[in-house]
Amino acid sequence: MKYTIVDHIQRQVDLNAEASRDLEGILVNRLVRKRQFIVQPGFACTHQTYVQKGSFRGYLVTADGTEHTVQFAIEDWFISDFHSYIFQEPATLFVEALEDSAVQQIEYSHVETLCKTHHSLEHFFRLVAQKSFAFSQKRILSNFEMQAEERFLFFKKQYPQIEAxxxxxxxxxxxxxxxxxxxxxxxxxxxxx
Amino acid sequence: MKYTIVDHIQRQVDLNAEASRDLEGILVNRLVRKRQFIVQPGFACTHQTYVQKGSFRGYLVTADGTEHTVQFAIEDWFISDFHSYIFQEPATLFVEALEDSAVQQIEYSHVETLCKTHHSLEHFFRLVAQKSFAFSQKRILSNFEMQAEERFLFFKKQYPQIEAxxxxxxxxxxxxxxxxxxxxxxxxxxxxx
DNA sequence: AACTAAAAATGAACTGGTTCAAGTCTGCGG
DNA sequence: CCGCAGACTTGAACCAGTTCATTTTTAGTT
Incomplete structure (x- = not known):
């Protein structure tokens, strides 16, 4: 059983034959080597990336040179510099492969076109954005609610595969x-x- | 010029006559007194609230009794406990009026129905969720990038009406x-x- | 298997921000 | 226009988490 973006979407919404054919049509399969970047500050993040195999991290480097990880992604997750992707502005994040990885990418303008022609896809991407937003809010809250140690134990419990x-x-x-x-x-x- | 949810949406997407009529049909106008709650922990957040007049804050009260503000909203903004709204689970936030206010509310199940029947509304709510997510990510980043004093000055500059x-x-x-x-x-x- | 470089662990000195307790200012109800 | 409660200020003691410098472990390469 191999992870694919089409399966991922089918699990959440019904795609008719045309929608899934059109989606297949815009997919780009890509291999990414460990330590390779798929997003870099200064360049617009043109694609959303679905992880088939491997793992990634998105992080910011602040003025003082320290790194701040915003997101991890393993199999069956999406990753990008979402702010850059949505507004098609230069990225502020690095997104880097933590292992040799295989991904499927979809490009911003293609996605927008497909969302116009297929209500089902528009629906899917609404759901994704809403859930992402909800979890992002929860993350802000959890920084308020928990001390560092609790946050660590919570993360370890919730995402053991990632922690490892x-x-x-x-x-x-x-x-x-x-x-x-x-x-x-x-x-x-x-x-x- | 009075703020309305329909105008707000029209500014971003084209609604045809039926869509805006159906939307009008599910709107509930409501007056809310200063210090009154429109969302409370334990109860599911059934509505999204659009602020016509006045102001609100959404906050969490942690185990040690301290309050943590997650979001402010003034005229022409939406507010809710979004996690509770999306998953229709009990809220964890309080949402409280900071002034006597007037709002328009739309109920979860009605919104979902309208999104199914009107592609334009599905599109609008996708855009909203995406932007919200992007800004939420930025907020997490800004806590990494700035010390408390800078965060304050930044907030003051970006939202002077709110700060005041x-x-x-x-x-x-x-x-x-x-x-x-x-x-x-x-x-x-x-x-x- | 040996060599190396990067990652993780450890301890001591330090700092940004908290907590607590007391004092001052402000606005609005009688 | 007085009183009083809630909101803001101030200072001193304190603490969670940082920084820096050193040592130990791990993993990748020849």
């Missing part, structure tokens, strides 16, 4: 703490088990 | 700092002007 596959400095920067402090948290929380 | 109308403890909790510290920031940043 991702470099620790990347996870620290996702949790909003320094790698040193994440190290301490791990020590404290495992010794008390 | 909103109680200071609410703004502090939006910025993720204590009211005392916001007070200090203001002192420091005005004395150096």
């Amino acid at each position: 596959r991702v470099p620790q400095y990347a996870l620290a920067s996702y949790l909003g703490i320094s790698p040193e402090f994440l190290s301490k948290i791990k020590r404290n929380s495992t010794q008390s088990t | 109308r909103v109680p200071q403890y609410a703004l502090a909790s939006y910025l993720g700092i204590s009211p005392e510290f916001l007070s200090k920031i203001k002192r420091n940043s005005t004395q150096s002007t």
Whole structure:
């Protein structure tokens, strides 16, 4: 069973024959090597990327040179610099492969065209955006609700596959703490088990 | 010129006669008194609320009893507990009127029905969700990029109408700092002007 | 299997922001 | 126009998390 973007969408909405044919028509399959970037600051993020195999992280580098991870993506997830994608403005994020990966990409203008012709696709992308927004809000809340240690334990529980596959400095920067402090948290929380 | 939800939508997408008539049909006009809640934890957030007049804030109360503001809304903005609205699950937020206000509300199931019958409305709500998500991501980023003082100055510059109308403890909790510290920031940043 | 470079762990000194407690200002109800 | 409650200010003690410098572990390459 191989992950594909069409299956992913079919799981959530009904696509008729034309819609799924048209969608197939705009898909671009691509292999991406570990450490390779699919989005870089300064260039508009022209595509949404669906991960078939492998993993990615999206991160920001601030003026002081530190990295801040915004999003991880593994099999069956989408990733992009969404702000850049939606407004077709230069990206501010890096999106980098954490492993050798296989992806399917769809281009902004193609997606917009298909959304006009197929109500079902417009519906799908509405659902995606709404859920993404809801989770993004929840993430802001969870930073208010939890201390660093709780956030780590929560992440570990909710996304064990990701926690296991991702470099620790990347996870620290996702949790909003320094790698040193994440190290301490791990020590404290495992010794008390 | 009075704010209405139909005008708001027309500014972004073309609604034909039936679509705007059907939309009018599900609108509920409502007056809300200062300090009144339109969303409360425990109850599902059944409506999206469009602000015609007045202002609102959405906030979370954490276990330790402190408030954390997630969103403000003034004229021509929408507000809700979006996670609760989308999944029709019990809300975790309070949404409270900061002033006597007038709103237009649309109910979840009605919106979903209209999105099915009118592609244009589905399109509108996709755009809204996408922009909301993009801004939500940006907000997460801005907490990484800026220190508390910069966040305050940025907010003040970007939303001067809101900064002026909103109680200071609410703004502090939006910025993720204590009211005392916001007070200090203001002192420091005005004395150096 | 040995070599290397990057990643993770550790500890000590430090800082941005919190907490608590007390004082001041403001607006509006009687 | 007085009183009083809620909102804002101030300062001192404190703490969660950072920074920096060093050591240990891990993983990729020849």
